[in-house]
Amino acid sequence: MDADVIVVGGGPAGLMAGAAAGMHGAQVLLLDKGQKLGRKLAISGGGRCNVTNNREAAEVIRHIPGNGRFLYSPFSTFDNRDIIRFFEELGVTLKEEDEGRMFPVSDRAQAVVDALLHRLRQLHVEMRTGVKVTDLLFDGSRVAGVRLADGKILRAAGVIVAVGGKSVPQTGSTGDGYDWAVAAGHTVTELFPTEVPLTSAEPWIRNRSLQGVSLRGVQLSVWNPKGKKLVEHTGDLLFTHFGLSGPIALRCSQFVVKTLKRFNTPTVRLILDFFPVETGDDLQRRFYQRWQSAPQKSLKNMLKSILPERVVPLLMEQAALDPAITWANFSKAACHRLVSLLKSFPIEVNGTLPLEKAFVTGGGIHLKEIVPRTMESKKKTGLYFAGEILDIHGYTGGYNITAAFSTGFTAGKNAAEQALGTRA
Ligand SMILES: Cc1cc2nc3c(=O)[nH]c(=O)nc-3n(C[C@H](O)[C@H](O)[C@H](O)COP(=O)(O)OP(=O)(O)OC[C@H]3O[C@@H](n4cnc5c(N)ncnc54)[C@H](O)[C@@H]3O)c2cc1C
Known part of the structure; x- marks a missing residue:
């Protein structure tokens, strides 16, 4: 035996799995094909690492729309509060x-990576970088070890696969683990990009008139072709040269992907509410009050006082309003058109950026084939999965790293106890 437990992948799931296995007494070997460990972790959260979220566990799970409920079980072993304690104990x-959203006070994602590596060294976990695993090895229904790209075989009683998804492959997450899972008898659900910017062919997107404009505290909703609202999110939105980005566009993205596929339509309708905290009547009142105090102002200038300047010509055009109009000749019908556009501005989106550009991979190893209490495969004894390779995906906000740490810790603890025969 080369180790009690082999961990494949040095992202948050693998590093935490290695630490947990070490903490539970196992001799651990951690392998990563990259030259550096925790590469995606080190660029996460804009380089600051949104390491977890401090909400109640049930709220955290609610923010993981891709099978978050599966996490109730791993959370009973290691939850978001345990993550916070783990890092605080490491300084x-x-x-x-x-x-x-929780970040290191230093605003340095590398501090999170370094703390994990420090803990792994303390626990005498052997870490090998530049080592690519190509296959898992089995002895009947038991895992036996891994094969490396140079043909070498490493044997262990337990193997934890934590090689991530397929997003941002330059960090090492190239989807290697899906074929291994299938070879072990697992099902991999369809992969798709999630937490990903949206694309649109609206003429005002194509002509880049709003490129770079950001809106704060607006609401975006996704509608299916039958006119049913699927989801709405309030927060910040950014217009780009290809479509929409920013936190609420990312949160809506998985619903766009699924609706395009399910209804096989070329576009999906989004509705943008510029002023979600006000009703149409409130907005009209505020609007009138402002304008009445300066009745000579043009409509265009009045709107500039409540909206980013570059949005105004588009609104004027879409509501078929003369920008030079003043209070004196502003009709009720024109006001109604404007207010309804501000409350429900339609945007047709036709897709997303590709999986490689997504923050997170949707889909993955089918959760029915994993024991939630231990993260062990139901197909092969001693084989464990953790992190983004699983069919779990959350919103941005620390939820994906939380899922990786929680499933990683649970897998590490249980693989160690199984290998050492100490499981209760
Ligand atoms: C730019 C960006 C920012 C993000 N920010 C946040 C954030 O702030 N908060 C949040 O919650 N989530 C964030 N995410 C998502 C989060 O980073 C991922 O969900 C998380 O890293 C997944 O962890 P993982 O350990 O499963 O896989 P990964 O982090 O992808 O790690 C997988 C590891 O496996 C190794 N590997 C792959 N194949 C092999 C092989 N054949 N042999 C050996 N090793 C292999 C890779 O080299 C890699 O090191 C962000 C994602 C991106 C792309």
């Missing part, structure tokens, strides 16, 4: 930002 003080 990485965390701070809470909006919506419960």
Whole structure:
């Protein structure tokens, strides 16, 4: 035997799995094909690493729309509060930002990676980089070890596969683990990009008139072709040269992907509410009050005082309004057109950027084939999966790294206890 437990992949799931296996007494060998460990982790959260979220566990799970409920079980072993404690005990003080998002006080994602590596060294976990695994090895229904790209075989009682999804492949996540899972008898659900910018062929997107404009505190909803609202999110939105980005566009993206596929339509309708905290009547009142105090102002200038300047010509055009119009000749019908556009501005989107450009891979190893309490495969004894390779995906906000740490820790603990025969 080369180790009690082999961990394949040095992302958050693999690093945490290695630490947990070491903490539970196993001799651990961690392999990664990259030259550096935690590459995606080190660029996460805009280089600051949104390491977890401080909300109640049930709220965290609610923000993981891709099978978050599966996590109730791994959370009973290691949840978001355990993650916070884990890093604070290693000297990485965390701070809470909006919506419960937790970051290192230093604002350095590398501090999170370094703390994990420090803990692994303390636990005498052997880490080998530049080592590519090509296959899993089995002895009947038991895992036996892994084969490396140079043909070498490494044997262990337990193997944890934590090689990530297919997004941002330059960080090492190239989807190698899906074929291994299938060879072990697992099902891999369809992969798709999620938490990904949206594309649109609207003429005002194509002519780049709004490129770079960002809106704060707006609401975006996704509608299916039958006119049913599927989801709505409030927050910040960014217009790009190809479509929409920013937190709420990312959150809507999986619903766009699924609706395009399910209804086989070329576009999906989004509705943008520029002023979600006000009703149409509130908005009209505010609008009138402002304008009445300066009745000579043109409609265009009035709108510039409540909206980003570059949005105004588009609104005028879409509502068929003369920008030079003043209070004196502004009809009720024109006002109604404008207010309804501000409350429900339609945007047709036709897709997303590709999986490689997505923050997260949707789909993955079917969860029915994994024991949630241990993260062990139901197909092969001693084989465990953790992290983004699983069919679990959350919104941005620390939820994906939380899922990786929680499933990683649970897999590591259980693989160690199984290998050492100490499982209760
Ligand atoms: C730009 C960006 C920012 C993000 N920011 C956040 C954030 O702030 N908060 C959040 O919650 N989520 C964030 N995410 C998502 C989050 O980073 C991922 O969900 C998470 O890293 C997945 O962890 P993982 O351990 O499963 O896989 P990965 O982090 O993808 O790690 C997989 C590892 O396996 C190794 N590997 C792959 N194949 C092999 C092989 N054949 N042999 C050996 N090793 C192999 C790779 O080299 C890699 O090191 C972000 C994602 C991106 C792309």
